[in-house]
Amino acid sequence: MRASFLHRHSVCVLGASGHIGQPLSLALMQSKYVTDLRLYDLVYATGVGVDLSHMPVSTRVRGYEPGSIDKALKGADLVINVAGLARKPGMVREDLFNTNALTIEELTTEIAKHAPGAIIGVIPNPLNSMMVVAAETLKREKAYDPRKLFGIISLDAIRASVFLGEITGKDPKTLEVPILGGHSGRTMLPLLSIALGDEKITNDQQELITHRIRRGGDDVVKAKNGSGSCSLSMAFATLGWAEKVLRALDGEKGIVVSSIVDSPLMKPKLDLFGSPVELGREGVERVLPLPKMNAYEEEQLDRCLPDLEMNYRKGYEYFHTCKH
Numbered sequence: 001m002r003a004s005f006l007h008r009h010s011v012c013v014l015g016a017s018g019h020i021g022q023p024l025s026l027a028l029m030q031s032k033y034v035t036d037l038r039l040y041d042l043v044y045a046t047g048v049g050v051d052l053s054h055m056p057v058s059t060r061v062r063g064y065e066p067g068s069i070d071k072a073l074k075g076a077d078l079v080i081n082v083a084g085l086a087r088k089p090g091m092v093r094e095d096l097f098n099t100n101a102l103t104i105e106e107l108t109t110e111i112a113k114h115a116p117g118a119i120i121g122v123i124p125n126p127l128n129s130m131m132v133v134a135a136e137t138l139k140r141e142k143a144y145d146p147r148k149l150f151g152i153i154s155l156d157a158i159r160a161s162v163f164l165g166e167i168t169g170k171d172p173k174t175l176e177v178p179i180l181g182g183h184s185g186r187t188m189l190p191l192l193s194i195a196l197g198d199e200k201i202t203n204d205q206q207e208l209i210t211h212r213i214r215r216g217g218d219d220v221v222k223a224k225n226g227s228g229s230c231s232l233s234m235a236f237a238t239l240g241w242a243e244k245v246l247r248a249l250d251g252e253k254g255i256v257v258s259s260i261v262d263s264p265l266m267k268p269k270l271d272l273f274g275s276p277v278e279l280g281r282e283g284v285e286r287v288l289p290l291p292k293m294n295a296y297e298e299e300q301l302d303r304c305l306p307d308l309e310m311n312y313r314k315g316y317e318y319f320h321t322c323k324h
């Protein structure tokens, strides 16, 4: 008997036919923590579901398209929303705001209606602003549970471990880099000093790696040359995040993952903030206190906050002034 019978979880991917949705769905199909995978998208989700259903795994998979989003969502333990446009060379994440905000609002409204108790992971860019749109939509729908909404920033964490591994010669799988802030420019703050413990890198090295992590998305967009942005390593990172969430739902203790969540750390200035959080059966069990940082990281945190505030303001303005 497969171990997965112990872990019976339903996961719904919104935007499942897209450039992240397809590899993410492939990855989730192979996870022992997922027994029921629902795929939703405006087009082709049924086909993606049929395709994946030919894999010899015991996960049940099914695709849904407009008209049946309720069935895709009903009873899901975890909903991962990857629906949205990807940027092209020459664009910054903020250029995606108008299109993706509308999609986030529409899909979050559906989640509130059909899967009100689910844990929600949000990926589309500009993520910092999209988190505000998702939170405000849930509040409007009276379905906001601050423990259950997550902005997924695990891509920054895996990039950090790979780039840090390259400089130190350490196996990246052994390097857990906590991420503070958010997911754009200076708001991404990898705490490399914490991952290294007693070992040290120079200030120049820390600056170089931090910059490379912040530039990671731009490098992929440029290299893909118009055919999209980071999708495969995003799917890999999101699988890691999802499995942690599902293990915590099973009652495993002490699981920590960096995510953007409703956080006491920067309140009252900022309601949402990315940092390591301990997971539990209801989502966020506890936001961990800020760890002791080195001088470079302290300084970068000061620089991150005004940019985060600006990104959040854009989300609030969209929600409360532009169209509502």
Ligand code: LMR
Pocket: 086, 087, 093, 125, 155, 216, 217, 218, 220, 221, 229, 230
């Ligand atoms: C990334 O960091 O790769 C993603 O946010 C996608 C992008 O457009 O940069």
